[in-house]
Amino acid sequence: MNAAWAVCRRELLSYFATPVAYVFIVMFLVLASTFTFYLGNFYERGQADLAPFFTFHPWLYLFLVPALSMRLWAEERKSGSIELLVTLPLELWEAVLGKFLAAWAFTLLALALTFPIWVTVNYLGAPDNGAILAAYIGSGLMAGGFLAVGSCISATTKNQVIAFILSVVACFLLLLAGFPLVLDVFSGWAPQALVDAVASLSFLTHFQSISRGVIDFRDLVYFALLIAACLYANTIVLAIKRGD
Amino acid sequence: MIDCKGLTKQYGRLRAVDKLSFSVQSGEVLGFLGPNGAGKTTTMRIVAGFLPATAGTATVCGYDVETEGREARRRIGYLPEGAPSYPEMTPLAFLEFVADVRGLRGEERGRRLDEVIGLLHLESVLAQRIDTLSKGYRRRVGLAQAILHDPEVLILDEPTDGLDPNQKHEVRQLIGGMARSKIIVISTHMLEEVDAVCNRAIIIAHGRILADDTPQGLEARSRFHNAVTIKLGDPELVPAARDAIESLPEVESTELDDNTGRVTAFPASGKLPLAPIGELADSRRWELSELHLESGRLDEVFRTITGGASA
Numbered sequence: 001m002n003a004a005w006a007v008c009r010r011e012l013l014s015y016f017a018t019p020v021a022y023v024f025i026v027m028f029l030v031l032a033s034t035f036t037f038y039l040g041n042f043y044e045r046g047q048a049d050l051a052p053f054f055t056f057h058p059w060l061y062l063f064l065v066p067a068l069s070m071r072l073w074a075e076e077r078k079s080g081s082i083e084l085l086v087t088l089p090l091e092l093w094e095a096v097l098g099k100f101l102a103a104w105a106f107t108l109l110a111l112a113l114t115f116p117i118w119v120t121v122n123y124l125g126a127p128d129n130g131a132i133l134a135a136y137i138g139s140g141l142m143a144g145g146f147l148a149v150g151s152c153i154s155a156t157t158k159n160q161v162i163a164f165i166l167s168v169v170a171c172f173l174l175l176l177a178g179f180p181l182v183l184d185v186f187s188g189w190a191p192q193a194l195v196d197a198v199a200s201l202s203f204l205t206h207f208q209s210i211s212r213g214v215i216d217f218r219d220l221v222y223f224a225l226l227i228a229a230c231l232y233a234n235t236i237v238l239a240i241k242r243g244d
Numbered sequence: 245m246i247d248c249k250g251l252t253k254q255y256g257r258l259r260a261v262d263k264l265s266f267s268v269q270s271g272e273v274l275g276f277l278g279p280n281g282a283g284k285t286t287t288m289r290i291v292a293g294f295l296p297a298t299a300g301t302a303t304v305c306g307y308d309v310e311t312e313g314r315e316a317r318r319r320i321g322y323l324p325e326g327a328p329s330y331p332e333m334t335p336l337a338f339l340e341f342v343a344d345v346r347g348l349r350g351e352e353r354g355r356r357l358d359e360v361i362g363l364l365h366l367e368s369v370l371a372q373r374i375d376t377l378s379k380g381y382r383r384r385v386g387l388a389q390a391i392l393h394d395p396e397v398l399i400l401d402e403p404t405d406g407l408d409p410n411q412k413h414e415v416r417q418l419i420g421g422m423a424r425s426k427i428i429v430i431s432t433h434m435l436e437e438v439d440a441v442c443n444r445a446i447i448i449a450h451g452r453i454l455a456d457d458t459p460q461g462l463e464a465r466s467r468f469h470n471a472v473t474i475k476l477g478d479p480e481l482v483p484a485a486r487d488a489i490e491s492l493p494e495v496e497s498t499e500l501d502d503n504t505g506r507v508t509a510f511p512a513s514g515k516l517p518l519a520p521i522g523e524l525a526d527s528r529r530w531e532l533s534e535l536h537l538e539s540g541r542l543d544e545v546f547r548t549i550t551g552g553a554s555a
Binding site for chain 1: 289292293294295296314315317318320322324325328329330331332333336339342344345346347363389426
């Protein structure tokens with residue numbers, strides 16, 4: 001586990017040693033505010049809640065998180081530093097976990113920096129701060145899910161652009177798994193149980209219930225399982241492809 | 245000790261390493277020689293735990309690199325080909341990261357960091373980003389990382405590639421200084437490096453071992469081994485001198501290098517022609533500007549053994 005922490009620390013330091021960190025955080029904050037005020041009509045609604053803010057998070061993450069996750073392994077494989085990393089005395093899963101935690105911590109930092117909107121809504125009215133906290137937790141979990149998917153895909157290629165595009169597509173399908181766009185592919189031929197199973201994978205459905213302030217244990221388990229499964233797959237992909 | 249048995253690595257239809265078996269004992273400095281694509285890097289990658297072997301086993305200090313990889317890797321210091329590292333980090337942050345993953349703690353961590361930074365003269369670049377460093381410095385950062393935990397086994401893939409002659413000399417001295425207590429495996433294209441640091445050399449091509457000997461043993465296989473090269477002050481005398489030398493029973497044949505005017509006399513098998521040639525030159529009053537005994541030429545042995553093989 002110490003090795004995983006060392007990997008995590010190194011990775012985090014790397015974000016801030018390059019412009020990646022600053023570009024990501026600034027763009028995240030700018031886009032989150034733009035969506036909230038212009039598309040979400042934050043003021044015009046006249047309600048003291050952050051629904052207009054959280055509604056757009058899945059779409060914001062859809063493009064920003066793969067931009068962060070694409071380099072996790074693809075860059076390491078391209079530059080050859082993966083050879084150095086995996087010949088250190090650590091297990092592959094520790095490296096996978098360390099890198100994921102670093103990316104997640106970084107995303108959570110960006111998310112935490114949106115606190116002025118919370119201050120604003122509390123200044124303007126009396127919102128349900130419990131619901132807002134729940135929504136923040138849900139948003140953080142969803143970001144973790146996107147990152148885990150992106151990390152796994154990043155391990156399959158040396159090319160960051162390919163990793164980005166595949167991650168966006170995979171995340172898009174996962175987001176909309178509960179909607180006709182995806183379900184229609186299955187509903188014609190697959191048994192209802194499979195259609196329901198696919199529908200239950202939808203990020204959006206799980207996020208929407210949390211973002212309304214309802215923390216359902218099943219939603220937490222869903223994100224935890226999704227992250228664990230993706231990181232496990234990530235480890236296997238690396239074990240197979242590390243030398244290619 | 246390193247012990248490889250029947251090590252094989254297959255890439256699709258290409259067999260990069262073909263049933264390689266060898267073992268290396270403590271105190272040995274083994275030089276891996278071979279043309280490009282011979283399987284040197286692949287073999288080192290398997291032993292270092294980066295690539296899984298298709299067949300065969302490799303153990304390091306008694307630990308199987310595949311099934312007990314972590315224990316094996318604890319005991320190995322590895323410099324991958326091209327000395328990869330993290331370009332956005334500083335050498336200090338990079339070495340601290342490696343120290344952390346290797347589990348170095350407290351006083352020992354500081355002591356080891358100071359020691360390798362001193363040994364590889366990294367003091368002046370510690371706070372500079374690695375991607376702004378020269379190739380030589382990057383290689384030294386890679387070497388520092390490999391010896392940081394004072395490993396029992398060192399695997400160095402082309403450790404002096406890209407270094408200038410002074411740096412090469414320093415790295416070779418460093419390797420020589422560590423050699424007594426460790427197992428060191430280096431791969432190289434530079435044959436003089438084998439002479440300079442190794443006490444054993446394995447020549448491989450097409451994934452197979454073609455020769456396994458001491459550098460001196462390999463030199464002895466050269467047709468230049470015990471040959472004598474002379475240069476006459478008066479070039480007019482060369483044809484007559486060649487005839488006279490060739491008539492000596494200790495000499496098999498002679499060769500004239502047209503560019504330099506040097507004449508090399510190859511010994512008849514098991515004979516030492518140095519003394520007879522010296523006496524001959526004395527009695528005929530040749531004015532010699534050069535007279536020396538050849539120990540053997542590794543590059544020639546290398547070419548003969550590998551048959552000019554390359555991939």
